[in-house]
Amino acid sequence: MRRISTLKDKLTGKLLFPQDTVTKKSYHTLTIRTDRDSGIIDEIIIPELPENVHAVGYKDIKGRKYLLIAGRRIPILVKDRVSYAGEPVLLLCGPDKKELSKLKNKIQIVYEEPQSSDEEPPLSLENIEEEVSAEESLIEDEQPEETPSKEAEEQKVFYRRIFHRGNTTDAFNEAERVIHGEAETPGQASLSYPQPSAFTKKEGDKITVHYSGRWPFNLRNNIASACSMNRENVRVASSEYTGVMDAGLYSHHLPAVHSALLATQLKKNVLVSYTAEENFLYSPKRESIRFRWSCALDASGRLLGLKIFIEQDAGAYPILCEEKVDRLVEGVTGVYRCRNLTIEGVSLKSPHPPSGAFSGLCLSEALFCAEMMVCAIAREGEEGQYLWRKNNLLTRGNKSNTGHILKKDNYTDQILDQVVRMSDFERKNSSYRLSALMKNKRVDLVRKKGIGLALGYNGNSFITNRKDLMTASIELELDKEGQVCFKTSAVPENSKLLNIWKNEIRDSLAMKAENIFISESTTENETDSGPNILNRNVTMITPLLKQACQGVRDRRFRDPLPIIEKKSTRRISVSSWDNENFKGNPYPHQSQCAAVVEVEINPVNLTCDIKHIWLLIDGGSIIDRDLAIKTIKSDITSTLGWITREKIEYRAGHLKNEDFYDYKIRPILKKPAISISFFDSGKKSPPRGIGGLVYKCLPAAYLQAVNQAAEARFTGFPVKKEDLYNCLVKS
Amino acid sequence: MKFILNINGKDTEIEASSDKRLSEIIRSDLGKKGMKSGCNCGNCGYCVVLLDDEPVYSCLIPVFSAQNRSIITIEGIAQKSEINNITQGLKLAGVNLCPACAPARMLSIYSLITSRHSVSDEDIEETVLSTNCRCTDFKTLKEGIFFAAGMITRTEND
Numbered sequence: 001m002r003r004i005s006t007l008k009d010k011l012t013g014k015l016l017f018p019q020d021t022v023t024k025k026s027y028h029t030l031t032i033r034t035d036r037d038s039g040i041i042d043e044i045i046i047p048e049l050p051e052n053v054h055a056v057g058y059k060d061i062k063g064r065k066y067l068l069i070a071g072r073r074i075p076i077l078v079k080d081r082v083s084y085a086g087e088p089v090l091l092l093c094g095p096d097k098k099e100l101s102k103l104k105n106k107i108q109i110v111y112e113e114p115q116s117s118d119e120e121p122p123l124s125l126e127n128i129e130e131e132v133s134a135e136e137s138l139i140e141d142e143q144p145e146e147t148p149s150k151e152a153e154e155q156k157v158f159y160r161r162i163f164h165r166g167n168t169t170d171a172f173n174e175a176e177r178v179i180h181g182e183a184e185t186p187g188q189a190s191l192s193y194p195q196p197s198a199f200t201k202k203e204g205d206k207i208t209v210h211y212s213g214r215w216p217f218n219l220r221n222n223i224a225s226a227c228s229m230n231r232e233n234v235r236v237a238s239s240e241y242t243g244v245m246d247a248g249l250y251s252h253h254l255p256a257v258h259s260a261l262l263a264t265q266l267k268k269n270v271l272v273s274y275t276a277e278e279n280f281l282y283s284p285k286r287e288s289i290r291f292r293w294s295c296a297l298d299a300s301g302r303l304l305g306l307k308i309f310i311e312q313d314a315g316a317y318p319i320l321c322e323e324k325v326d327r328l329v330e331g332v333t334g335v336y337r338c339r340n341l342t343i344e345g346v347s348l349k350s351p352h353p354p355s356g357a358f359s360g361l362c363l364s365e366a367l368f369c370a371e372m373m374v375c376a377i378a379r380e381g382e383e384g385q386y387l388w389r390k391n392n393l394l395t396r397g398n399k400s401n402t403g404h405i406l407k408k409d410n411y412t413d414q415i416l417d418q419v420v421r422m423s424d425f426e427r428k429n430s431s432y433r434l435s436a437l438m439k440n441k442r443v444d445l446v447r448k449k450g451i452g453l454a455l456g457y458n459g460n461s462f463i464t465n466r467k468d469l470m471t472a473s474i475e476l477e478l479d480k481e482g483q484v485c486f487k488t489s490a491v492p493e494n495s496k497l498l499n500i501w502k503n504e505i506r507d508s509l510a511m512k513a514e515n516i517f518i519s520e521s522t523t524e525n526e527t528d529s530g531p532n533i534l535n536r537n538v539t540m541i542t543p544l545l546k547q548a549c550q551g552v553r554d555r556r557f558r559d560p561l562p563i564i565e566k567k568s569t570r571r572i573s574v575s576s577w578d579n580e581n582f583k584g585n586p587y588p589h590q591s592q593c594a595a596v597v598e599v600e601i602n603p604v605n606l607t608c609d610i611k612h613i614w615l616l617i618d619g620g621s622i623i624d625r626d627l628a629i630k631t632i633k634s635d636i637t638s639t640l641g642w643i644t645r646e647k648i649e650y651r652a653g654h655l656k657n658e659d660f661y662d663y664k665i666r667p668i669l670k671k672p673a674i675s676i677s678f679f680d681s682g683k684k685s686p687p688r689g690i691g692g693l694v695y696k697c698l699p700a701a702y703l704q705a706v707n708q709a710a711e712a713r714f715t716g717f718p719v720k721k722e723d724l725y726n727c728l729v730k731s
Numbered sequence: 732m733k734f735i736l737n738i739n740g741k742d743t744e745i746e747a748s749s750d751k752r753l754s755e756i757i758r759s760d761l762g763k764k765g766m767k768s769g770c771n772c773g774n775c776g777y778c779v780v781l782l783d784d785e786p787v788y789s790c791l792i793p794v795f796s797a798q799n800r801s802i803i804t805i806e807g808i809a810q811k812s813e814i815n816n817i818t819q820g821l822k823l824a825g826v827n828l829c830p831a832c833a834p835a836r837m838l839s840i841y842s843l844i845t846s847r848h849s850v851s852d853e854d855i856e857e858t859v860l861s862t863n864c865r866c867t868d869f870k871t872l873k874e875g876i877f878f879a880a881g882m883i884t885r886t887e888n889d
Contacts, residue, residue, distance in 0.1 A: 276770040634867065
């Protein structure tokens with residue numbers, strides 16, 4: 001019933017992850033993977049195995065042979081058709097790791113035919129009719145011949161969303177000018193700790209699976225189906241998450257199901273633990289996304305209409321692709337008004353590992369494109385970056401692009417004004433623009449400076465409004481001994497959140513801290529608190545806890561003990577958000593942010609230094625200021641890693657071992673200077689979740705600043721030294 | 732091959748190939764799971780141990796080179812009085828480390844503070860950057876180490 005969470009416990013190494021819980025008698029597992037990204041497996045040649053070594057393949061799975069995540073499937077082990085390089089084919093399990101390594105080298109996978117690129121996709125995918133609905137790309141006519149729409153036709157489309165508002169055809173016909181542009185965001189690996197791993201303990205008919213993911217109930221259901229077991233006999237326990245990236249939703253599912261399968265079949269305790277290299281090469285990653293856009297402008301540079309085409313590289317299996325594409329389509333216009341819109345988003349199949357659930361579920365990428373687009377439009381007009389934004393913001397009384405009327409003040413204009421004042425944006429922006437215009441008169445070796453501005457928001461709920469994603473329950477029990485137990489399967493991002501929950505119970509029920517217990521994140525006796533992502537701990541679980549405390553308080557001296565209060569949330573009502581017709585307000589708990597980034601390029605060694613970051617956060621009332629600042633600073637380091645150096649580049653569908661050694665994550669650094677402020681509207685509002693907010697505004701502000709400093713038009717990041725060389729020296 | 736390793740003051744005999752990583756020996760053969768092991772290539776810095784009182788990445792140390800040298804793991808210093816001071820110092824600065832990097836950071840800070848009479852800015856910065864985890868920020872951690880160093884000096888003076 002206790003979660004180890006004190007700093008001293010952590011400092012002295014008492015907190016254990018699944019790979020730490022293994023005992024001497026446990027069996028280890030090596031995963032045999034495909035070395036091709038497509039093709040059909042004809043045969044797997046396995047050498048004669050010692051008595052205590054076992055090989056488990058597709059045919060040995062007794063129950064359901066795939067994982068089911070938000071209505072989409074991933075095979076647990078490949079049957080015959082290969083979808084990406086490194087897909088698991090066979091599990092080799094035994095007591096001695098060394099022996100397993102030797103045997104692994106003797107296993108051969110024989111393919112039926114040579115690798116070919118024009119194969120059919122696996123037929124097991126759900127919603128197959130959507131794949132071939134293949135409506136003509138709406139903005140195809142506007143694009144040059146080698147458009148991604150053509151490529152999209154060649155590739156397989158997992159999901160497509162087309163959104164219209166107003167009349168774009170008329171808007172483009174009336175336009176004085178039409179400008180085109182592109183934006184792209186790169187893939188990123190999750191090298192956060194712990195690596196995907198799971199340890200399954202067999203106890204009679206029951207199994208306990210220790211893993212480090214954040215969706216224990218979904219994993220339990222998948223394990224029960226794969227192993228043909230009763231759900232009651234499967235207990236899933238989540239370890240404390242290290243919380244530096246957002247990829248723990250389903251990337252740990254496969255090793256966990258593998259471990260449970262082996263444990264039930266061999267009747268042993270089994271550990272499946274990926275190495276960092278294995279994790280880098282084969283685990284889910286942030287997807288790369290490409291945007292192409294066209295804007296219709298009138299003579300004064302006013303925006304008349306927009307056409308945007310978005311391609312998301314979903315990888316081999318389309319997990320959460322509906323959610324991601326819908327978020328892309330909703331978010332790609334940012335916080336700005338536009339009367340005439342046509343947006344098409346597609347999720348494409350590729351021979352890469354399935355895309356992961358990274359921060360914002362693609363909303364960060366959408367907002368990056370929105371701000372880069374705004375920057376290009378503002379350049380065309382006379383208003384300048386700040387004024388264009390100010391004049392086109394969605395504010396109170398406006399109709400959002402999804403048809404929702406903003407009844408309350410969202411303070412976006414005040415946030416924009418404040419961040420501009422904080423950073424002295426207007427003066428610096430004018431000064432750097434002037435320096436660029438006077439470039440002929442200045443010495444070439446002068447450091448080049450630039451400044452960028454961006455606005456963003458957090459969509460703290462699932463836009464697809466699916467029941468399995470949206471529902472969450474918690475339970476609060478006051479027992480006869482006067483102790484309170486808070487039961488939830490939610491995995492806290494850090495231990496401070498546990499203290500916040502404890503303090504809430506203590507203050508609300510006037511209890512002593514030693515009588516308050518928070519149950520471990522397990523599926524046994526706990527209630528399903530849903531997938532732990534998108535700040536749900538703050539926006540959903542904490543309010544539910546408050547309601548439960550209120551319920552216990554009301555019944556405390558009326559009802560006999562024990563008092564049990566269960567609280568649940570449901571889906572957003574269709575009147576608030578209609579996902580099918582894409583109408584309404586998809587994010588009731590929206591938090592906002594604004595960022596200004598100042599960079600300096602050294603023309604001698606071509607380094608691009610970020611000098612200062614200003615951030616203004618509007619996350620409602622802040623429960624713990626220190627925790628909020630820590631979250632933001634940690635997000636800044638991760639975001640800077642993504643935008644300055646961490647980029648996944650597949651070579652012919654593969655990542656090579658040397659890519660792992662070349663891929664360096666960004667460490668925490670002394671620079672840049674960071675100024676963080678919290679917006680105070682003067683009115684009390686509930687906490688709205690600030691985790692991941694930095695991803696929504698920092699990338700666009702950074703790239704705009706680099707573009708200004710380098711006098712370039714980079715469309716994506718990271719900007720490498722050779723790009724700067726081409727731009728500054730060659731030109 | 733047989734090796735004798737001095738782990739946390741005790742001589743322990745182990746059998747392993749001479750090029751096996753010290754981190755693997757400590758975690759798998761000796762069962763000391765307090766120290767975490769991440770990348771196995773000296774990038775993440777989670778596997779810090781003290782080798783002759785100097786912090787090193789144990790994933791880069793082959794077992795043969797650790798023979799006849801003192802190896803201190805996080806379990807070896809967990810009960811020391813300095814740990815309380817370091818914890819208090821970090822807490823005071825608002826440092827909330829993640830469970831993955833915390834043991835490595837603790838060993839580096841312990842080594843820095845106990846091996847020197849005074850610590851310089853550069854020493855602290857080197858210690859901060861020795862573990863490549865993004866769960867905290869540079870300034871806060873640096874402040875935490877300053878506080879911890881101050882607490883230990885004060886305790887010694889008392």
